[in-house]
Amino acid sequence: MTTNPATTKTIEEAALRIRPLDREAMAEAAGRLDQLTKPPGSLGKLEELAIRLAGIAGEAAAKPPAKAIVVMAADHGVCEEGVSAFPQEVTGQMVLNFLNGGAAINVLARQTGAEVVCVDIGVRGELADDRLVVRKVRPGTANMAREAAMTREEAERAIGIGIDLAGELAAKGIGLLATGEMGIGNTTPSAAMLAVLSGADVEEAVGRGTGIDDEGLRRKRAAIRKAIKLHAPDAGDAIDVLAKVGGLELAGLAGLVLGAAAHRIPVVIDGFISTVAALAACRIAPLAKDYLIASHLSEERGHLRALEELGLEPMLRLGMRLGEGSGAALAFPLVDASCNVLREMATFGSAGVSVSQG
Template identity: 80%
Template structure:
C-alpha cells in the first residue's frame, strides 16, 4: 500500500509476539451455526456445494459475520536473500531476487497479473534483500542483508528471527486497519526452497530427501547437493524442533519468519489467510507451532509441484482446493483461490431460500 510509511520505528518489544498469540481466539461458533443454518435453507440439496459450503462456514467463524460481506484483498510478498546460495542450491543467481522485486513494483510479474484479475493489491516487502532498494512503492523493513550461509553457521540470530516475525505482525495490523479483510502470503528469494525444506525437515521430523524438491529447476546432481546441504545445516546448528523460532533462526529465512508473523497478526485480527505453495505453507506451519490456534484461520489454496508441499500440508491437516501443477511461488496459487472465496460468500448472501423462491423441499 502506497501510504504505509517506510520510516523505521523503534523496535517492537519482544513481548509483542506473546501478546499477539494471546489475541488469537477460537472461531465464532454462533456465526458458524448461523451460516450452516442459512446454507441448509438455500435452494439446493444439503451439502451439495461441498467445500464451498465448508469455506463459507469457516469464513463466518473467522470474521464473526454470517453475512460474509465482500472482502478487500492483499497479497503480501516478502522478499529476502539467502547465504546458503553459496552452496550451489539454486539454478538462478542471487541478484534475481532484487531484480524480481523491481518487477513486482512495476506490475510485470505473474502475481501482479493475477492480482489485477481478482481485484487484489500486491504489497511488496523488503525484509532481507541483499543490497539497497530505493522505491516509494516498496515497504522497506530490512532486518539484515540476507541470511548467513546456514551450512556454515546459523542463518540469523534469534533476535533477528523475532524481529522478522514482529514485522509480519505489524504489517498485518496496519493492513487490517486500512480495511484489508483477506490476506494471502507470497514470497520471493532465490534459494528459499532450501531453508524451507530444512525448516520442514526439522518441524515434521522427515529426512531431507522427503522435503526437498527441484525449486527453480535444479538437476539431479543439484538435488543431491541440496539434500546434503540441508543435512549438514541441521547437524551443524542443531535446531530445537519444539521451538519454531529457534528453527527459523538457525535454518530458516527472513521471509519465512516474516510470513509466519503475518499469519499470527492476521489471525489475531480475525482475518483469514490464504496460504500459497511450499514456502508459504512451511511459514504457516512455523506460525502454527508458535500459536496452534492460528491454524483455524488458514485457507489452503493449491498443491504445489514442490515435493515437500504435501508433507507440510499433511502436517497441518489441510487439503488444498486447487491442483494446477504450479511451483512459481510469489502468492500465485493463493490469488487464484480468491474467486472461490468470493463465491462462497456470494452463495451465502445472494442465493434464494426454498421459502423465498417458492421451491418445494425434498
C-alpha cells in the same frame, strides 16, 4: 542467544489475541446453507469455506473482503552451496518487476482486484523505490551450512514485522490476506524447516525448487543435512528453527499469519514456502491454523507433507510451483464465491421451491 524483550512481547501478545472461531456464527451459516435452493452439501468445499469464514468474521453472511497479497522478499546465504538454478541477484530484479506490475502475481492480482504489497525484509543491496515497503532486518541470511542463518533476535524482529504489517493492513480495511514470497534459494531453508518441524526425512522434504539438476539436488540435500547437524534446531521451538535454518521472508510470513489471526483476518496460503512459514506460525500459536485457507497443491516436493502437518486440504491442483502468492491469488474468487452464496442465493421459502421429502 540474545532476544529483544519488546519484540518477544509483540509475538506473545499476538498469539494471545488469537481467539477460537465463533461457533454460533458457524452454526448460523450452516443452517442458512441448508435452507438455500440446493441439495444439502451440494456445493462441497464452498460450503465448508463459507462456514469457516463465518466463524472467523463472527457473522454468517459477510460480504467479500478487500484483499491484499503480501510478497516478502529476502536473500539466502546458503546459495553459496550451489542450491539454486538462478543467481542471487534475481531476487532484487524480481522485486522491481513486482513493483512495475510485470510479474505473474501482478497479473493475477489485477484479475482478482487485490493489492500487491511488496516487502524488502532481507534483500541484498538497496532497492530505491517509493512503492517498496522497506523493513530490512539484514541483507540476507548467513549460509546456514556454515553458521546459523540469523540470530534469534533477528528472527523475532522479522516475525514482529509481519505482525505489525498485518495490523497496518487491517487498519486500511483489508479483510483477506495472502502470503507470497521471493527469494532465490528459499526452498532450501523451507525444506530444512519442514524436515525439523515435521520429522520428515530430508529426501522427502527436498525438491528441485527452480529446476536444479541431479547434482544440484545432491548439493541441496547435503547442505540441509549439514545445517541440521551443525545447529541442532529445536523442533519444539519454531523461532529457534527459523533462526538456525530458516529465512527472513519465512519469519516475516509467519508473523503475518499471527498478526492476521489476531485481527480475525483469514489468510490464503500459497505454495511450499508459504505453507512452511504458516506451519511455523501455528507451532508458535496453534489457534492460528483456524484462520488458514490452503489455496493449491504445489508440485514442489514436501508441500503435501507441510499441508498434512497443518491438517489442511488444498482447493486447487494446477501443477504450479511458481510462488509469489500466485496460487493464493487464484483461490480468491473461491473465497468470494463462498461469501456470495450465503448472501445472494434464495432460500426454498423465499423462492417458493418445494423441499424434497426424501
